[in-house]
Amino acid sequence: xxxxxxxxxxxxxxxxxxxxxxxxxxxxxxxxxxxxxxxxxxxxxxxxxxxxxxxxxxxxxxxxxxxxxxxxxxxxxxxxxxxxxxxxxxxxxxxxxxxxxxxxxxxxxxxxxxxxxxxxxxxxxxxxxxxxxxxxxxxxxxxxxxxxxxxxxxxxxxxxxxxxxxxxxxxxxxxxxxxxxxxxxxxxxxxxxxxxxxxxxxxxxxxxxxxxxxxxxxxxxxxxxxxxxxxxxxxxxxxxxxxxxxxxxxxxxxxxxxxxxxxxxxxxxxxxxxxxxxxxxxxxxxxxxxxxxxxxxxxxxxxxxxxxxxxxxxxxxxxxxxxxxxx
Ligand code: TXA
Ligand code: MG
Numbered sequence: 560x561x562x563x564x565x566x567x568x569x570x571x572x573x574x575x576x577x578x579x580x581x582x583x584x585x586x587x588x589x590x591x592x593x594x595x596x597x598x599x600x601x602x603x604x605x606x607x608x609x610x611x612x613x614x615x616x617x618x619x620x621x622x623x624x625x626x627x628x629x630x631x632x633x634x635x636x637x638x639x640x641x642x643x644x645x646x647x648x649x650x651x652x653x654x655x656x657x658x659x660x661x662x663x664x665x666x667x668x669x670x671x672x673x674x675x676x677x678x679x680x681x682x683x684x685x686x687x688x689x690x691x692x693x694x695x696x697x698x699x700x701x702x703x704x705x706x707x708x709x710x711x712x713x714x715x716x717x718x719x720x721x722x723x724x725x726x727x728x729x730x731x732x733x734x735x736x737x738x739x740x741x742x743x744x745x746x747x748x749x750x751x752x753x754x755x756x757x758x759x760x761x762x763x764x765x766x767x768x769x770x771x772x773x774x775x776x777x778x779x780x781x782x783x784x785x786x787x788x789x790x791x792x793x794x795x796x797x798x799x800x801x802x803x804x805x806x807x808x809x810x811x812x813x814x815x816x817x818x819x820x821x822x823x824x825x826x827x828x829x830x831x832x833x834x835x836x837x838x839x840x841x842x843x844x845x846x847x848x849x850x851x852x853x854x855x856x857x858x859x860x861x862x863x864x865x866x867x868x869x870x871x872x873x874x875x876x877x878x879x880x881x882x883x884x885x886x
Contacts, residue, residue: 562709562723565681573722574689582606582719584698584712585685586726587677589650589735589752590705590835591712592621592695593720594685603664603694609719612701617666619652619673619735621693623686631674631692633658638762639740645761648678650731650752654739665694675735681726697734698723702783704835704842704870707732711839732832733862738766750862752831768861783869784835786842790849790871801850806841808851819844823852827859834863838870 563569565586573583580602583594593609595602597620607614620631625643628635632655639653657672666672677683686693697705698712698720706712709725736751738758747755747768759765788806801807801818813820821837824830841849851867854860 560722561717562713562725565684565724565726567684569722569724570681570684570688573685573724576722577602577689577691577693580605581721582609583685584709584716584720584723585682585693585695586679586709586724586729587621587682587695588679588729589677589731589733590707590729591698591709591723592677592682592693593698593712593716594621594693594695596689597665597692597694598660598662600662600664603662606694606696607664609716610696610699610701612696614664615667617669617671617673618694618696619675620661620665621675621677621682621686621695623683623689624676627692628674629658631658631661631672632656634741636740638745641761642738642740642745642758643676646753646757647676648683649676650678650733650735651675652735652737652749652751654737654741654748656741671739671741673737679726679729681724685724702785704784704786704839705734706839707832707835711836714839728832728836730832731828732835733866736862739769750865752862755858755861784866785870786838786849788842788846788849790838790851792853792867792871793850795852798850798852802847804847806844806846806849808837808841808849810852818850819846827854827857827863830854830860831863834866 576583577596580599585594593606595606634656652673652675654671654673661672699705699715707729709723712723731752734751736753737749739746739748745762745766747766806819808821808823854863
């Protein structure tokens with residue numbers, strides 16, 4: 560069926576497919592997810608197959624309301640509840656201790672579970688009609704750019720997913736913030752849709768940002784969220800001589816010279832909302848490289864900086880190396 564409009568009938572159909580152990584791609588406010596019934600081990604296994612994701616990487620379980628929290632998680636701390644109440648539904652994933660009801664496939668055999676209530680109305684409606692938890696990673700091939708539209712999902716996974724619910728472009732555009740709330744002090748495992756300063760306000764201190772968690776977080780592999788085209792982070796002064804065949808993401812105006820220039824927004828949220836779609840577009844042009852102007856070093860830019868760094872890792876940063884590479 561491919562992409563369908565998210566009418567009540569189609570949401571009903573999607574929930575029915577999930578019940579039968581099929582996969583359904585659906586919109587969330589962060590990125591599109593590839594969903595399966597979280598209680599059905601075989602259905603969850605199919606997600607890994609479609610994505611080409613290593614089996615020991617855990618997936619997030621999406622639920623429709625707080626009532627089911629204790630079905631999935633135990634020993635939930637006061638702080639965890641405060642965070643849930645402050646940011647759910649929304650782009651926050653809490654890492655909690657799991658109950659015995661959670662299939663091993665979901666957690667990659669770990670004792671913890673990622674849980675989130677998304678805020679996209681289509682996701683919430685799907686979860687409500689389905690009634691259970693939906694295990695869903697981003698609906699892209701392992702290591703690639705997350706999809707922020709139904710068309711991106713189709714381009715990525717096409718025939719492999721029977722149904723893609725269309726919910727328009729994701730409003731946040733970057734994945735959820737992942738917070739480990741299983742220890743005394745909360746820690747951020749992946750910066751994302753929620754500002755760290757807002758989290759600090761709720762918990763009362765600035766949480767540590769864990770760059771290499773002991774648990775397997777695929778989004779924390781050094782190279783992830785990456786276009787196929789080699790990507791380099793550069794300073795504005797390095798953009799004076801852009802080679803033909805390169806794409807450029809910049810805050811400035813495009814000069815009259817070579818390359819495909821995209822002027823990016825000055826606000827972190829808008830930049831984050833558009834980033835993956837822009838990278839995906841540039842990636843489809845068969846360019847030699849993508850040059851991205853450094854973004855500000857302020858806290859609001861944390862998630863964008865994190866994704867840019869990972870998308871460009873595995874290659875040397877900066878134009879001098881790039882020039883060497885070209886000759
Ligand atoms: O915004 C999002 O979080 C999107 C939408 C679809 O909800 N989902 C998403 O899922 O980004 P995924 O699988 O692409 O990335 C989830 C990250 C992975 O890096 C995974 O390793 C980590 O969450 N994760 C899941 N469960 C975990 C756990 N128990 N402990 C540590 N990390 C976990
Ligand atoms: Mg992902």
